[in-house]
Amino acid sequence: MSSAVSAPRVLLVPPDTRPPTLDLPAALGRMTGAEVRCPPAEALPHFFTPGDPAALRAWLLAEAGEADALVVCLETLCLGGMIPARRVGDPLDAALGRLATLRELRRLAPHLRIYAFGVVVRVAHDNDPHEEKPYYGEWGRELRAYSTAADRHARHGGGEAEVEAARAALPPGVLSDWLGTRERSHALHLAALDLLAAGEIEHLCLTLDDTSEYGLAALDRRRLELRADDLGVWNRFDTYPGADEVPCALLTRALRWGLPPARAWVRYSGVGGPGAGLIYEDRPAGELVLAHLRAAGCVPADSPAEAEFILAVNTPGVRQAHRQPDLATVDTPHRSLPAFVDAVGRDLAAGRSVSLADLAYPNGAEQRLWKLLQCLPLAELAGFSAWNTAGNSLGSAVAFGALASLVRDRAAQQEALLARMVDDVLYQALTRAEVRGALGDPSPFDLGEDRARAEALLRRLITPRTQALWAQHFAGRGLNLTLGEAHLAWPRLFTGVFPLRVEPA
Known part of the structure; x- marks a missing residue:
């Protein structure tokens, strides 16, 4: 593993382009001296707009020969992204055809270690019409009620009346479409388990996003676990609650390959x-x-x-x-x-x-x-x-x-650490609520015409806070900080983007 130890090259296909899913794993790689290469922007999803699976496939085929490992989100590869996978109508055959790219990559580059992850379709906790299909904005509560009742019935028996009542509260077309989307995702994940069993994939994570004790996501997890039992792949397979952070987990596996477990x-x-x-x-x-x-x-x-x-x-x-x-x-x-x-x-x-x-x-x-x-x-x-x-x-x-x-690279490690503190503390715990209050509590799903005002408020508040954090805890260590222009990843307050660069003085 001499080349991989000295300067590994890892290809990263993220679930979307938000900083925690794209920039953070790239930064973690950079601090270890690794090169993390990402697809061109036009191949990746933006919010609920799907990426381009054909462009992504072409990029992977061109890059695989010079890479040591690939960390790939199945939803991005096969359905245009984690959020688009909950919205697009692409047939299962098309998704499975795109999944076959992984087998093709292994033939082209037998040395390539593939770390793949997929996300069980969530049962969203709120009625978001953008991250889910538009009808979820109207029928989210009823779909959640059906999800809970169906899983309770499947797990414990009884409760038929509750399941039928929950079914009757929904338009048949809405429920059928929603369940069909879930089944397509489940079939894709079963096919990925087969690739794992065949040795095409090094490690596979099938995670649960925004899950709860009861619900169809838990039911899908149990079905995946049964298939893993049959295939005997538990030494290379994980299924657990998670989603956006999985690129970091699998990147860690890729970069520590050949080393004892940490x-x-x-x-x-x-x-x-x-x-x-x-x-x-x-x-x-x-x-x-x-x-x-x-x-x-x-x-x-x-x-x-x-x-x-x-x-x-x-x-x-x-x-x-x-x-x-x-x-x-x-x-x-x-x-x-x-x-x-x-x-x-x-x-x-x-x-x-x-x-x-x-x-x-x-x-x-x-x-x-x-x-x-x-x-x-x-x-x-x-x-x-x-x-x-x-x-x-x-x-x-x-x-x-x-x-x-x-x-x-100490500067890269400090940059990654500071970036999390700016986002997780200065923005998520402090500034975001202040911006929301100043805007009069706008829609959490779409800021509309308020976006420009929100971003102006964001910059005014968070820039001096970032500078103060740097001055108190990071300055005087032989490093310099350069700040970019803070803005929002999507037209909502949930995710901010805080460009910053830390370099040796």
Whole structure:
């Protein structure tokens, strides 16, 4: 693996072009000295506009011969992107034909290691008419009710009346179309499992986006697990709650190929942390941590001394909540944030690599924890993540930690670390709500004519905050910061783009 160790080249086909799904894995690769190559923009999706599978195939065939590994989103390869896969009407035969590109690549470049992932079609928690088919804006609540009733019936029996009532509440065409989209996705994932069993794929993750304890996504997961049982592929297969962070997990596998598994000591903010409940996942925090460690090729350590990195996990006291502060389920006596921060400080002082995953609230860092962290040398963290779902945060933090020992470009590592703090803390936990309030609480799905005003407010607020964060924690280390113009990834406040560059002084 001499060439792969010295300067691996990894091809990345992301689920979309948002910074956490495209820029973050590329940055993680760059800090290790790897070259992460991405397809041209016209081949990739933008919001709900599909990418170009034909252009993507051509790019892959042209690049495969000089690459060591490929990290590929099946939905982008076969259906134009993770969000378009929930909306487009492409037939299954077309999707399977595009999937055959992976077999073609293996024939063209037998040395290429292919790490693939797909996302089980979610049952969205809100009535988003843009990330789902347009009818979801009107019928989302009823589709969720059917999803829950159908899975309860499949799992426990009984409940036929609830299933029929939920079915009757929906237009037959809407339910049929929605279920058909799910079945096409499931058939695609079964075909990917066959490629895994045939040795065409090195490792496969089929994850669950915005899932819950009951629902059709959980039912689909169990069906995939049964097929994995039949094929005997569990040593190279993972299925668990996650989505946007999976490129980071599989990139970690690609870059650590040939190395022993990275050992992680998990440090929780409370003794009951492993049992904490999560909003967008179907399992408690401890089980989610184990799943994300495995997906990235890591294993739990028996002690901090033998660990390659410390995974510091801030869990809610009892269960996640949406609004801060939440004194009923998050900020409770079931954890001690001061003691947690003290422990992280001791780890840093001992020279350990520490990557911090903040899971207390979805969609942004916990403000109280961030205040307590200010006493620590935050630039010395190996990683930090607090964005979107608990799975998104965990997968990113695990990747930071597992790649810490491979870092060759300190400026690139600081850039990736700062970028997460700017997005997850300064924007998601602080600035986004202020912009929303200034705009009079606009639609979460489409800003329309308010986009330009939103971006102007965003820049005015977040630029000095970014400069202050740099000055307090990163300046004076022989590096310079250059800021680009902050803007929104899509015409909604959910995802910001914060261009920044950190270079040697």
